[in-house]
Amino acid sequence: MGVDIRTAGQGDRESVVRLLDEAFQDDPVSGWVFPGEEYRRRTHHRLMAAFTDAVLADGRIDLTEDGAACALWLSVPADGHTGDGPGGDPCDAAGDVPVQVREAVDPGNERIELIARLTDGIHPSGRAHAYLWMIGVAPERQGEGLGTVLIESVLDRCDREGLPAYLEASSARSRVLYERLGFEFTGRALDLPDGPRMWPMWREPQTAVAV
Template identity: 50%
Template sequence: MGLSAGIRQATAGDRAALGRLLEEAFVDDPVSRWIFPDPADFSRALGPFLGVFLDVALSAGRVDVVEGGAAAALWLDLPGGGPPGAAEAVARMRRIAGPDNDRPEQVGRLAGAVHPYDRAHAYLLLIAVTPQRQGQGLGTALIAPVLRRCDRDGVPAYLEASSARSCRLYERLGFAFAGDPVRLPDGPPMWPMWREPRA
């Protein structure tokens, strides 16, 4: 798939910089804060936890990054069935969170229960924009080329939004709510969103 000008596909050599970007971009994410409610745990675990998603995308999917590294999107193309390497990723998350924190597993279980794994689709795992550049269109610039490919190939797309602000962005790009929000116990909602390919 061709990429828009100013966007390239990341490689393993970008791993460290991408890890820093994810940690910076998700420092105020409500779901991340719910997973690690203790501030010390949050500071210790956020980067390694998000790194699990990054490693999955780098090895089994793709990571598109804006030149200069201010934003990145992590994608998996799922042919039908669960994501590749799911068991290994869950085990890593469990080790990072610690034996007394089952919240990562709660998120995975609740989100997985509504994920349409039975249909092939492009899955937006995460999108990260450095706080200084949020609201400048970088998210749209990263997502739009993949959605054009989805339209060309007749492939749907799926994601879970973790804030009302991101929901509005995804709605503008053609995503629609796919059922009820995922409700974390005493935590923030997550909105599953689905996009059918456009003719």
């Protein structure tokens, strides 16, 4: 599948935020963090903006040239999580990041803070890896394989460099997709309080088999 991919910059911020907002409006985890369609429509984009800013600062955003899909990646070192993004140390010298995000997005919504702490608690440590934080595809373009192309472009590099990859699947459907790409469930699911289940998934670097 011929898809042109480039690295997003600051000039792409608004389009990435809009894309993520549209792509995750019906996501089970987004629905848990922002219960109620009207509330989610008014507020959800603020969290997507915080995510985008964090990855623009500390990671990389891959964007299809037509702007229909994007993937947010962070590089996690062997000695712990990186930066002030998701999975960053919640009590680092810069302050309590989950609290800061909640206050910036919607101070009264404790689930914004809680989701950060819960996902941080299940994040593997001890080995450097590529962390696929989010991948979003425009609703009208879903099912075309754009997400797979975006992920495979990074997984190919992980395989060449001998680097594992990690993500949290937010639905049973996405879990199946990631399994096809070589990810395996870590065995420890995250059940959000009165909410959906998330599946942490790990992928060891793969070596091509000669035939």
